[in-house]
Amino acid sequence: xxxxxxxxxxxxxxxxxxxxxxxxxxxxxxxxxxxxxxxxxxxxxxxxxxxxxxxxxxxxxxxxxxxxxxxxxxxxxxxxxxxxxxxxxxxxxxxxxxxxxxxxxxxxxxxxxxxxxxxxxxxxxxxxxxxxxxxxxxxxxxxxxxxxxxxxxxxxxxxxxxxxxxxxxxxxxxxxxxxxxxxxxxxxxxxxxxxxxxxxxxxxxxxxxxxxxxxxxxxxxxxxxxxxxxxxxxxxxxxxxxxxxxxxxxxxxxxxxxxxxxxxxxxxxxxxxxxxxxxxxxxxxxxxxxxxxxxxxxxxxxxxxxxxxxxxxxxxxxxxxxxxxxxxxxxxxxxxxxxxxxxxxxxxxxxxxxxxxxxxxxxxxxxxxxxxxxxxxxxxxxxxxxxxxxxxxxxxxxxxxxxxxxxxxxxxxxxxxxxxxxxxxxxxxxxxxxxxxxxxxxxxxxxxxxxxxxxxxxxxxxxx
Amino acid sequence: xxxxxxxxxxxxxxxxxxxxxxxxxxxxxxxxxxxxxxxxxxxxxxxxxxxxxxxxxxxxxxxxxxxxxxxxxxxxxxxxxxxxxxxxxxxxxxxxxxxxxxxxxxxxxxxxxxxxx
Numbered sequence: 145x146x147x148x149x150x151x152x153x154x155x156x157x158x159x160x161x162x163x164x165x166x167x168x169x170x171x172x173x174x175x176x177x178x179x180x181x182x183x184x185x186x187x188x189x190x191x192x193x194x195x196x197x198x199x200x201x202x203x204x205x206x207x208x209x210x211x212x213x214x215x216x217x218x219x220x221x222x223x224x225x226x227x228x229x230x231x232x233x234x235x236x237x238x239x240x241x242x243x244x245x246x247x248x249x250x251x252x253x254x255x256x257x258x259x260x261x262x263x264x265x266x267x268x269x270x271x272x273x274x275x276x277x278x279x280x281x282x283x284x285x286x287x288x289x290x291x292x293x294x295x296x297x298x299x300x301x302x303x304x305x306x307x308x309x310x311x312x313x314x315x316x317x318x319x320x321x322x323x324x325x326x327x328x329x330x331x332x333x334x335x336x337x338x339x340x341x342x343x344x345x346x347x348x349x350x351x352x353x354x355x356x357x358x359x360x361x362x363x364x365x366x367x368x369x370x371x372x373x374x375x376x377x378x379x380x381x382x383x384x385x386x387x388x389x390x391x392x393x394x395x396x397x398x399x400x401x402x403x404x405x406x407x408x409x410x411x412x413x414x415x416x417x418x419x420x421x422x423x424x425x426x427x428x429x430x431x432x433x434x435x436x437x438x439x440x441x442x443x444x445x446x447x448x449x450x451x452x453x454x455x456x457x458x459x460x461x462x463x464x465x466x467x468x469x470x471x472x473x474x475x476x477x478x479x480x481x482x483x484x485x486x487x488x489x490x491x492x493x494x495x496x497x498x499x500x501x502x503x504x505x506x507x508x509x510x511x512x513x514x515x516x517x518x519x520x521x522x523x524x525x526x527x528x529x530x531x532x533x534x535x536x537x538x539x540x541x542x543x544x545x546x547x548x549x550x551x552x553x554x555x556x557x558x559x560x561x562x563x564x565x566x567x568x569x570x571x572x573x574x575x576x577x578x579x580x581x582x583x584x585x586x587x588x589x590x591x592x593x594x595x596x597x598x599x600x601x602x603x604x605x606x607x608x
Numbered sequence: 609x610x611x612x613x614x615x616x617x618x619x620x621x622x623x624x625x626x627x628x629x630x631x632x633x634x635x636x637x638x639x640x641x642x643x644x645x646x647x648x649x650x651x652x653x654x655x656x657x658x659x660x661x662x663x664x665x666x667x668x669x670x671x672x673x674x675x676x677x678x679x680x681x682x683x684x685x686x687x688x689x690x691x692x693x694x695x696x697x698x699x700x701x702x703x704x705x706x707x708x709x710x711x712x713x714x715x716x717x718x719x720x721x722x723x724x725x
Contacts, residue, residue, distance in 0.1 A: 181658065181662075183682055183684075184635065184683075184684045185655065185658060187634070187635075187636070187677065187681055187682065187683045187684070188635050188636045188654060188655075188658075190681065191677075192636060192654070213653075213654045214654045214655040215654060215655040215656060217655075219655075219656075220655040220656065223655070223656055224658075224659050224662075226659070227659040227662050227663050227666075228662065
């Protein structure tokens with residue numbers, strides 16, 4: 145304000161600005177009041193205050209009275225909400241002109257789109273060197289090996305940029321990608337061998353967990369950061385699935401309308417649009433999760449809440465049926481993989497239930513339900529392992545069997561100790577944070593195992 | 609005398625439209641104008657004017673544009689639209705009905721008083 149500049153009370157000018165900034169801050173906490181409304185109200189506040197000042201009031205008094213005249217903020221925001229009820233449906237990135245804070249947001253969108261395009265280009269570059277994607281043919285081996293390496297670096301770059309990872313951290317981040325690329329491309333795998341398939345399957349998992357290093361801005365030892373990455377991964381998965389669904393609809397419609405004029409764009413769709421879209425969406429989904437973080441309720445915990453009881457019912461029904469009919473588990477080749485997947489789902493449900501729970505809340509019914517779910521899963525899995533162990537000699541130790549068994553054991557240990565901690569928590573003996581800590585402390589085990597399957601397995605099993 | 613809350617709320621729309629029919633204006637100036645015209649009898653809670661203005665804008669009765677104040681601050685100016693003019697005329701008629709009804713009852717009670725006396 146002009147009258148405050150060459151005034152002995154120059155400090156009062158800043159305190160007015162501070163007062164207004166604080167008041168705006170209160171205002172902006174109301175979701176029905178947008179930034180432009182706050183601008184308008186601020187203009188009103190300043191006009192009122194300066195009139196009062198001209199009438200002889202001190203600056204702070206004028207400010208206080210002006211604030212008072214604008215009225216109670218709760219009542220005001222109710223009025224705004226009544227008038228703009230659509231604003232209560234929190235909106236995502238689309239809301240334009242949400243104010244000055246948006247400059248960084250727009251830049252982030254640009255970076256995300258640029259990286260998505262870069263990923264889309266990267267996925268097609270190998271074609272120049274002969275690894276052509278064809279209709280009705282299997283994906284070239286190059287892609288099977290390298291798909292994670294072609295996409296996830298861009299996600300890592302996005303977070304390295306967004307979190308301003310220091311140069312040393314960037315080196316640390318790049319190292320696993322280089323190591324993974326060397327391992328999967330230069331080790332003498334037998335073509336079509338099991339160890340190659342396993343390594344190709346586990347490399348993206350290993351790299352995904354590596355991206356967590358960039359996500360946490362290098363502070364990967366921090367439990368809170370780890371938990372945030374877990375939350376991010378869940379939300380990312382949901383966004384990716386939704387994007388994929390939309391992309392599917394888009395492709396179907398493209399096919400339909402072009403075939404109506406006698407053109408058949410299948411080849412273009414399958415070899416260009418699909419792969420480029422699929423990899424670009426990886427970065428875009430990550431950006432959306434970051435952008436909406438504070439805007440929308442997390443979805444993963446909601447789904448967890450929905451499915452925990454259902455999975456518990458499923459497992460109870462399975463156990464009851466087994467007890468009733470006396471049927472043992474029929475050990476076939478895929479049975480171990482199936483039970484691995486079951487444990488992955490249960491571990492995921494536990495992890496996301498934990499990630500969304502307020503650690504200060506008292507033990508409740510849902511915690512008991514979680515314990516029941518975990519115990520059921522453990523019982524079912526123990527029986528499956530028992531059945532498999534009895535016939536392990538028949539199968540021999542193939543790489544697939546060892547990988548499946550190892551995964552099973554890793555998840556079993558996690559769930560076993562989770563069950564113990566849940567029991568203690570329900571008995572009021574430990575704090576909930578213990579459970580959270582256990583889950584986040586266990587994350588590197590998954591990463592380590594994935595790397596072992598990528599790097600150590602081929603060596604041990606002679607690249608079979 | 610203070611005008612009651614309900615009446616203040618009900619009269620906000622015609623008053624805003626009437627003030628804007630005098631020319632383009634902004635929130636703070638409009639509140640000052642109301643106080644001036646009513647001799648300080650009509651008091652609005654300042655903040656409440658804005659949701660009301662936004663409602664009128666959504667209904668197409670007023671149009672808002674961002675401009676600058678004399679001191680260079682961003683300021684939102686409101687202007688009456690054609691359909692706003694029509695609305696104002698219709699609101700005026702409605703208030704006149706209420707007003708004349710009130711007057712007639714007053715007249716009637718005066719008559720009764722006179723007859724009784």
